Amino acid sequence: MSDQLKELGFTKKTCATCGKDFWSIGERTTCGDAPCDKYEFIGNPATPKKYDLYDIQKEFNNFFKERGHTPIKRYPVLAKRWRDDVFLVGASIYDFQPWVTSGLVEPPANPLVIAQPSIRLNDVDNVGRTGRHMTCFTMGAHHAFNTVEDHVYWKDETVKYCHDFIKHIGIDPKEITYIESWWEGGGNAGPCYEICVRGVELATLVFIQYKTTPNGLEEIPLKVVDTGYGLERFAWISQGTPTAYDASFGPVIDQLKKLAGVELDENILAENARIAGMMDIEDIADLKELRQRVAEKLGISSQELKNATEPMEAVYIIADHTRCLCFMIADGVIPSNVKEGYLARLVLRRTIRFIKDLELHESLGDIMKIQLEFLSITYPEIKEQQTHILNVINLEEKRYQKTVSKGRKLVKRSIKDLKKENKNEIPVELLIKLYDSHGMPPETIEEIAKSENFKAAVPDNFYTRVAEEHSDEKVVTKTEIELKFPETDLIFYDKPQKIEFEAGIIGFHENNVILDRTIFYPEGGGQPSDIGFIRVKGNKMDKFPVLHAEKVQGVVLHRMDSKDIEKLKPFKGSRVTGEIDAHRRTALTQNHTATHLIVAAARKVLGDHVWQAGAQKGVEKSRIDLSHYRRISTKDLQDIEFIANKYVMGNFSVHTKWMNRTNAEKKYGFRLYQGGIVPGANIRTVKIDGIDVQACAGTHVKLTGDIGLIKISRTERIQDGVERLEFSAGEAAIKTIQITDNYLKESSSIFKVPSEQLPKTCNRFFNEWKSFKNEIERLKDEIARLKVGELSDHALKIGDIMALSQLVEADMNELVTIATDLTENENSIDVVIVGNKSGNIVGASSKNAEGIGIKVNEIIKDSAKILGGGGGGRPNLAQGAGPNYNKIEEALEFALSQVKDIVSNHKN
Missing domain, CATH: 3.10.310.40 (Diaminopimelate Epimerase; Chain A, domain 1)
Incomplete structure (x- = not known):
């Protein structure tokens, strides 16, 4: 596949063990990857210099920077900021899918180099046990995006860069093997090389040149160099430690060992990692076999091995999981029972379980401080979020204790029901249901089962199974409408104050009329569409009401009653005049801009972790959903409302501007996407001076003072980690205040007290009512006894x-x-x-x-x-x-x- 490998002295061979094609220097007969080759670096480093994780990260970035690659900052691990198909970033290429890899958007640099923290939970049960599996790892990558007009570099140059970097850190090229393989992911595919040294895979070089379709592979014009270097494994092979964990976050492990009083048996852990490297750990049987094989090699029983390794495995798991949680929570994931929050809670509660197994006196929050101190050296943004991270952790730890306490009765009841059915074991399906629906960890269920003389079939890969069920967003595939019309000219962006317009009828689709231009805002971004009417020019008698507007493939569909559509069809090609409901547009515009101010105010009051999780604007009232880890108090709500109205009174300018997507992200970051994923190469930014900037296609006022007034009426929790605020703006806000004022006046009149005495009076009447109610119940009981x-x-x-x-x-x-x-x-x-x-x-x-x-x-x-x-x-x-x-x-x-x-x- 590569002339470059030949120039470097490599020859193509076929592995005598697995049959894969590979390239190497010399006469070797195996491909260099486990299990065909053993780990030969444990206790025998492959490089003269020992690198820790951050040393190798700096070395990697500097190497490629010196060779013309632009270093870019890491992306958030929460991929849903720009993708709708996955929750978390699993590799560096996720950062550029689908917008860059589709050719729609320019990359942030070309070529570029990045060290991207990535999260994969598909092997979560193997973490700590095998020496190499991690939930969170750092993918070093150099990417090039090649077009017909701009060819950067392709296969030969990629191989040379990889070869030179590995040689640069001191690894003998004779130890390197390049295994020919194939890669698919995120809708793309292409050939690849897997690079191995001394039995461990260090990197993968992928050459994306196809997209996957239902009909097979389809060549794409943009050819992408997608590389992935496992930097933790580079640190591991350079140090020769028993596990990759020791090499990657040794300082954290050292502190955890001291707290737990765990002694490291390097011989056992090293042998464990060597044998794990020879196995494909995928299911429960493999893990049991792993222990058996290590025990036989060491001449001890499986139980003795388990007793010797489990404490250290728990230390490794805690170190790995807390790192994963730091990135998750710092980047905006709120633990919950849905989507990415479900995955965060899974990792968090699994960490608590292993803290308990080690019998540590420290809380999860205490352990997190150790990890935060370690990570903050390299990632200052994590240090900035330390208070928020610890607040979330401490609250979740309390919730976990309550969940387990409440769930015990449920588990015992389930066991009782199973016994009636003459069963002697809790099946896996019920374990998953108890975990998914009630948060009961399988280990706790197993403990309860034992106390009830019952069994629980807890598989070793339990958490992997549940994580796989929740790893991807369930994308609803919409049936595409075939519209053969030019895109509609959207007048409302250039002339937002305009309420009347003239246009031409260019066609019809079902109950929709299609015009060449429009001021009707089509529904989107949580903002309802405009309504109004159109008239055929020259005919002032007939009004044709527009009931709804939506945009499909750039074409605005103006929905009407079917009878009106039939009347309009003869006028295809004619000119029409149109008018929108001006009062409705004003109200929606005020509410939409108010949404931006409330989000900004909420971040100021609650913290920078707050993100918009959904919104729906209305005329009389609107709502906005915010990600937040606890209930919003009355005081917080009042502060948010106060600050939002100060922004209104400040009469700040609201600027709208169309920007290239990549340039907008470089300038403003992913905070742009508060309202969700915004499609397209160009995005419309709405900037309120010194307050907020978002990618938003809605209608907005020119000055914040034009909003008039913002009134937040209520808040409720709609799911774990999401708070809903209901509010009104402009005239609707005044009406809301007047309605509330009337309630106070009517209540004061009923109680015959001034409104300021209402709380005290209501409390007195309520207490008296409770007293009377209790007395009535007592008298009823007395009467019943007499009867x-x-x-x-x-x-x-x-x-x-x-x-x-x-x-x-x-x-x-x-x-x-x-x-x-x-x-x-x-x-x-x-x-x-x-x-x-x-x-x-x-x-x-x-x-x-x-x-x-x-x-x-x-x-x-x-x-x-x-x-x-x-x-x-x-x-x-x-x-x-x-x-x-x-x-x-x-x-x-x-x-x-x-x-x-x-x-x-x-x-x-």
């Missing part, structure tokens, strides 16, 4: 039991109390059927009555049918009701006759 005494005299002896059927003046709760009291006291009546004139009927029975086959739930069910209703309950207590309350005495007599029949049949 019980009176009713006892009306009991009848039927065979060997006493029975009572009686109409009583009492509500349903009192009927239940009377029935249960009469069947449970010392001189109990065996069967009691009581009813009231409202059509309620209640039955209760003693154990003696149950013994002869009386089931009051069946009697009440049948009796309630006479009332035209239904009933049910337990065999010894049931209730029913029906609308035919005038038949209550008939129902009571029927119930008593049923009792008599059962007693009679029992005797016979």
Whole structure:
């Protein structure tokens, strides 16, 4: 595949073990990758100099910078800022998909070099156990984007750069192998080389030249050099440590070992890593086999090995997971039960589990401080977010304890149900359900099961399985409409104040008329569309209402009633005049700009971690969803409202500008995308001087003072980590205040006190009401007891039991109390059927009555049918009701006759 390899002295061979084609110098017969080759660097570093992770990161960046690559800053690990198909960045190429790799947008530099923190949870259960798996790793990459007009470099140059870098850090080229392979991901594909040294894969060189389609591969004009260098593995091979964890975050591991009192057995861990390198760890069987093989090699039992390695594995897991959490939370992920928040919570709660296993006295927050101190040296943005990260961690730790405490009863109930089904084990499906729906970790379920003499089938790859289910966004594929019309000229951007316009009818699609230009804003970005009407020019009589507008493939569809469409069709090609509802447009414009101010104010009050998670603008009221880890207090809400209105009173200018997407991101960063993913090579930026800048296609005021007033009316939590604020702007805000003011005045009038005394008065009345309510309940109980005494005299002896059927003046709760009291006291009546004139009927029975086959739930069910209703309950207590309350005495007599029949049949 490469002439360059030949020039460097490499020859192509076929691996004698796996059969793959590879290139190497010399006479070797195996490909150099595990399991064909053993790890030969543990205790035997491959480089003369030892690099830690950040040394190798600097070396990598500087090497490529000196060779014409522009270093760029890392992207957030939260990929949903610019992608709608995945949640987290899993490789450096994710940063440039789909906008750059599709050729739609220019790359931020070309060629470029980046060290991108990447997160993959597809091997989360292997972390700590194998020596090499990590949830968070640093992908060093140099990328080139080649077009027909601008060829940067391709395969030969890429191979030379890789070869020179590996040689530069001191690895003998004779130890390098290039394995020919194939890569696919993110809708792209191409041939690749996997680069191995001493049994470990260090890098992959991918040459993207195709896109994957339902019909197969399709050549793309943009050819992308996509490389990935595992910098943690470079650090590992340079140090020869037992595991990659020791080489990558040794200072964190050293502190954790001291806290836990764990001694490092380098021989066992090194042997464990060597054998793990020879295996493809994918499922539960492999992990068990791994322990068995290491134990046999060391001449000890699997249990002895487990006892020796588990504490150190826990240390490695905690070190890895806390690093992952630092990047996640710093970049805007809020732990929750959905999407990327689900993945963060999975990692977080798994970390807590291993802290518990090590019996550490420190909290997760305490451990996070160790990791934060270590990461902050290289990533100052993480240091800036330290307070927020620790706030989230501490709150989540408390939530976890509550979840486990509440979930114990649920697990015990599930075990009880399984025992009734003659099962002796909690199946994996139920474990996943208990974790997904109730947050119960499988380890805790297993502990509870043991205490109940039950089993739990917890697989070693449990967390991998649940992570895979939640790793990708479920993208709804929309059916594309085929529209063969030129794009509509959007007048409302250039002339936002214009409410009338002239245009030409160029066609129709279903119930939509298509014009060559329009001032009707099409629905988008949470802003509803304009409405209004059009007239055929020269015909002032007929108005054709426009009910809705939407943009498809750049074409604005103006929806109308089907009858109006038919009337308009003969006028295709004619000129029309149109007018929008000006009051509606003004209100929507005010609300949309107010949304920007509220987001900015929320960041100031709550913290920079706040992101917009959704919005819907309206005329009378709007809402905005904000990512935040705790409930927004009344004080916070008032502060947000106050600051937002100060921004209004400041009368700041609002600037709108179309910008090249790449240039906009360079200038403003990913804060642009508060409103979600914005498509296109060019994006419209809305900048409010000194306050906020967003990519936004909505309509906006020219000055913030034009908003008039912002009133936030309420807040609610719509899901974990997302707070919804409801607000109004302009005239609607004034109306909201007036409505609230009327409530105060009416309430003051009812209580006959000034409004400032309302809280105190309401509190007094509420406490008095509670007191009266309790007294009423006490009196009801007393009356019920008196009625019980009176009713006892009306009991009848039927065979060997006493029975009572009686109409009583009492509500349903009192009927239940009377029935249960009469069947449970010392001189109990065996069967009691009581009813009231409202059509309620209640039955209760003693154990003696149950013994002869009386089931009051069946009697009440049948009796309630006479009332035209239904009933049910337990065999010894049931209730029913029906609308035919005038038949209550008939129902009571029927119930008593049923009792008599059962007693009679029992005797016979």
